[in-house]
Amino acid sequence: MDWILLAELSTxxxxxGLMYALVSLGIVLIYKTSGTANxxxxxxxMTGGYVTWALATLVGVPIWLAIPAALxxxxxxxxxxxxxxxxxxxxxxxIMTIMLTLGVEIMLRGILPGVFGAAVKRxxxxxxxxxxxxxxxxxxxxxxxxxxxxxxxxxxSLFFFNSRFGVVMRAVADDQTASWSVGIRVERxxxxxWGLAAVSxxxxxxxxxxxxxxxxxxxxxxxxxLAIAILGGLDSIPGVLxxxxxxxxxxxLATGVLDPLVGxxxxxxxxxxxxxxxxxxxxxxxxxxxxxxxx
Amino acid sequence: xxxxxxSFIAGSAxxxxxxxxxxxxxxxxxxxxxxxxxxFTRIYTxxxxxxxxxxxxxxxxxxxxxxxxxxxxxxxITDHANDLPRAIEAYxxxxxxxxxxxxxxxxxxxxALVPRALEDKINMIxxxxxxxxxxxxxxxPYVLPLSINYWTQAGLIIEQFKKTEKGSLKGxxxxxxxxxxxxxxxxxxxxxxxxxxxxxxxxxxxxxxxxNDQSAIWPQxxxxxxxxxxxxxxGVGQTVALTEAIRNGLPMDRVSGSVWLSESDMDVVGREAAxxxxxxxxxxxxxxPKVIKDILADVVGKGKGAGPENKVGTGYYNYGxxxxxxxxxxxxxxxxxxxxxxxxGPWLNEGLRSITxxxxxxxxxxxxxxxxxxxxxxxxxxxxxxxxxFVPITDWYSANQDVVWEEIRKNSEEFKKSGK
Numbered sequence: 245m246d247w248i249l250l251a252e253l254s255t256x257x258x259x260x261g262l263m264y265a266l267v268s269l270g271i272v273l274i275y276k277t278s279g280t281a282n283x284x285x286x287x288x289x290m291t292g293g294y295v296t297w298a299l300a301t302l303v304g305v306p307i308w309l310a311i312p313a314a315l316x317x318x319x320x321x322x323x324x325x326x327x328x329x330x331x332x333x334x335x336x337x338x339i340m341t342i343m344l345t346l347g348v349e350i351m352l353r354g355i356l357p358g359v360f361g362a363a364v365k366r367x368x369x370x371x372x373x374x375x376x377x378x379x380x381x382x383x384x385x386x387x388x389x390x391x392x393x394x395x396x397x398x399x400x401s402l403f404f405f406n407s408r409f410g411v412v413m414r415a416v417a418d419d420q421t422a423s424w425s426v427g428i429r430v431e432r433x434x435x436x437x438w439g440l441a442a443v444s445x446x447x448x449x450x451x452x453x454x455x456x457x458x459x460x461x462x463x464x465x466x467x468x469x470l471a472i473a474i475l476g477g478l479d480s481i482p483g484v485l486x487x488x489x490x491x492x493x494x495x496x497l498a499t500g501v502l503d504p505l506v507g508x509x510x511x512x513x514x515x516x517x518x519x520x521x522x523x524x525x526x527x528x529x530x531x532x533x534x535x536x537x538x539x
Numbered sequence: 540x541x542x543x544x545x546s547f548i549a550g551s552a553x554x555x556x557x558x559x560x561x562x563x564x565x566x567x568x569x570x571x572x573x574x575x576x577x578x579f580t581r582i583y584t585x586x587x588x589x590x591x592x593x594x595x596x597x598x599x600x601x602x603x604x605x606x607x608x609x610x611x612x613x614x615x616i617t618d619h620a621n622d623l624p625r626a627i628e629a630y631x632x633x634x635x636x637x638x639x640x641x642x643x644x645x646x647x648x649x650x651a652l653v654p655r656a657l658e659d660k661i662n663m664i665x666x667x668x669x670x671x672x673x674x675x676x677x678x679x680p681y682v683l684p685l686s687i688n689y690w691t692q693a694g695l696i697i698e699q700f701k702k703t704e705k706g707s708l709k710g711x712x713x714x715x716x717x718x719x720x721x722x723x724x725x726x727x728x729x730x731x732x733x734x735x736x737x738x739x740x741x742x743x744x745x746x747x748x749x750x751n752d753q754s755a756i757w758p759q760x761x762x763x764x765x766x767x768x769x770x771x772x773x774g775v776g777q778t779v780a781l782t783e784a785i786r787n788g789l790p791m792d793r794v795s796g797s798v799w800l801s802e803s804d805m806d807v808v809g810r811e812a813a814x815x816x817x818x819x820x821x822x823x824x825x826x827x828p829k830v831i832k833d834i835l836a837d838v839v840g841k842g843k844g845a846g847p848e849n850k851v852g853t854g855y856y857n858y859g860x861x862x863x864x865x866x867x868x869x870x871x872x873x874x875x876x877x878x879x880x881x882x883x884g885p886w887l888n889e890g891l892r893s894i895t896x897x898x899x900x901x902x903x904x905x906x907x908x909x910x911x912x913x914x915x916x917x918x919x920x921x922x923x924x925x926x927x928x929f930v931p932i933t934d935w936y937s938a939n940q941d942v943v944w945e946e947i948r949k950n951s952e953e954f955k956k957s958g959k
Contacts, residue, residue: 249762511752
């Protein structure tokens with residue numbers, strides 16, 4: 245057994261998992277406030293990547309300005325999406341809302357490569373490529389930096405949920421009718437959640453785009469994000485953090501340990517197995533709340 | 540003022556004449572119809588637009604110069620999106636409209652169309668795609684790769700590694716990182732046979748398609764301490780593979796890809812960082828070849844280009860021109876043999892399968908297509924990325940063709956027996 249390889253894969257898995265978790269954060273934010281599963285999160289991450297690339301490459305905005313500009317644009321995109329599409333679904337069965345987000349996912353995946361061209365785009369945010377060795381152990385600088393930024397943003401969102409507006413959003417999540425009755429603007433809270441979800445997706449899109457390039461395949465982040473959200477609990481931000489690390493390390497180790505035995509392809513099975521096992525054994529995930537309905 | 544019936548008809552005829560006349564003149568011209576349903580929107584998007592642009596620009600050049608052998612080329616372009624029902628529909632439409640050649644540029648589509656093309660006697664071009672055993676013309680008379688297949692490309696790369704090691708790969712370790720699909724696994728039989736023959740150790744690392752996250756693969760590659768690395772994929776899988784190879788500190792001058800590596804990929808990876816990486820070149824890249832200069836002057840220069848000017852001369856653009864020159868040469872040969880046609884699949888097939896020592900004024904290696912060899916002789920060369928362009932480091936050569944043809948015949952015999 246090559247212990248250094250296992251240590252390297254585990255370390256790398258932690259950072260990659262944190263980068264996945266950033267996509268997952270948006271799913272949790274929306275579920276927490278509106279009770280809707282957002283299946284467009286992968287495509288929104290892809291859109292954020294494309295918008296940043298377009299600002300930096302087509303418009304010529306310096307990358308340090310293009311990223312915050314893209315975050316602002318995508319916050320607006322999230323607000324608009326809620327206002328134009330999601331709010332109209334109030335009163336409709338939840339499944340229809342979920343299908344709507346799936347429709348948005350498919351539409352974005354078709355439109356963006358159609359508009360900007362389907363070839364992979366370079367998004368250079370200045371991450372160093374040179375390998376970093378600690379003894380014999382190699383640390384992948386790109387995933388290390390990406391994972392650390394993701395961790396910071398997820399922690400920030402935790403603080404946000406303890407702020408005044410965060411408490412409002414938590415109230416909306418707990419009981420929308422009661423929130424209305426005490427004067428909370430429920431629609432605004434949900435719209436902000438969509439805006440913030442788009443911001444976290446964009447941050448993830450930029451980080452992943454800088455490591456793999458920007459193209460339609462960024463939307464595939466949805467599968468990992470769903471696995472993390474389900475494992476961590478759809479309404480738990482700390483759950484996202486821990487589940488992200490678990491999924492990242494499990495995938496990484498599967499590639500190193502299982503692939504040589506089964507001939508490859510185990511990485512993507514990990515996410516699917518995690519979704520299935522969690523739903524069968526612990527449907528609310530590791531940290532999700534059990535909803536108790538009074539009859 | 541009154542307008543009688545006769546004046547109305549005469550006036551209408553006069554007005555309509557300029558609109559109708561060119562169509563009639565065109566209809567009277569002798570034409571050869573090609574159908575080019577390709578994947579512009581899904582999987583092969585990394586290559587299709589540049590490849591197809593090269594083809595259209597070359598057909599424009601030929602037609603503007605009066606055609607070939609008295610015939611003009613008509614190319615119908617559609618998008619099959621790598622979707623089999625759409626591709627089959629496009630094929631049937633092409634057949635109805637009299638197409639005698641189809642170029643689908645997609646492995647699954649080409650594989651699905653093989654029985655139809657063989658039955659309908661429509662020439663199907665499968666450059667860098669489709670079945671590698673289609674090189675055997677005796678088994679696949681109407682399936683024409685017209686270029687080096689993946690087995691030959693693997694053979695060329697191993698030969699180059701051998702040259703680097705002064706003629707012996709004994710005791711060396713070669714790692715093969717590939718997308719986990721039939722296309723990715725295709726070179727494995729050849730690499731395994733050559734491993735026994737040359738005495739090197741082969742280690743294969745598959746990655747899940749499309750290959751957008753390979754961060755757990757490359758640490759294993761690095762720790763395997765390879766002497767050489769071959770990476771085999773396309774699109775995002777290629778750029779991610781190369782990026783991870785750089786991040787793992789692998790020496791780029793010992794890393795090689797297949798024909799699927801382009802200038803656009805280098806832009807994504809970083810032109811400077813990728814310096815040294817090798818690829819297989821099936822034709823000359825850049826704008827130096829005469830035919831590319833002609834396109835620039837007589838097609839693009841006159842505003843008739845089919846796409847962005849900055850794509851003219853890229854690797855994939857030139858692959859498209861390469862294929863178009865071979866198709867047109869096939870028409871020329873066919874017209875030589877039977878000037879008055881009739882233009883049918885078998886008519887063009889005769890021409891395509893008699894192309895001899897053709898280089899398109901230095902764009903491609905000497906290519907000879909025969910009734911047995913649809914690969915064209917199996918010549919290619921290795922080029923190295925110098926930070927700005929791919930520079931050839933070998934002359935045109937073929938290598939390990941005995942091993943390659945053994946594999947081709949093994950598979951084509953199976954096709955003859957079982958149709959699979």
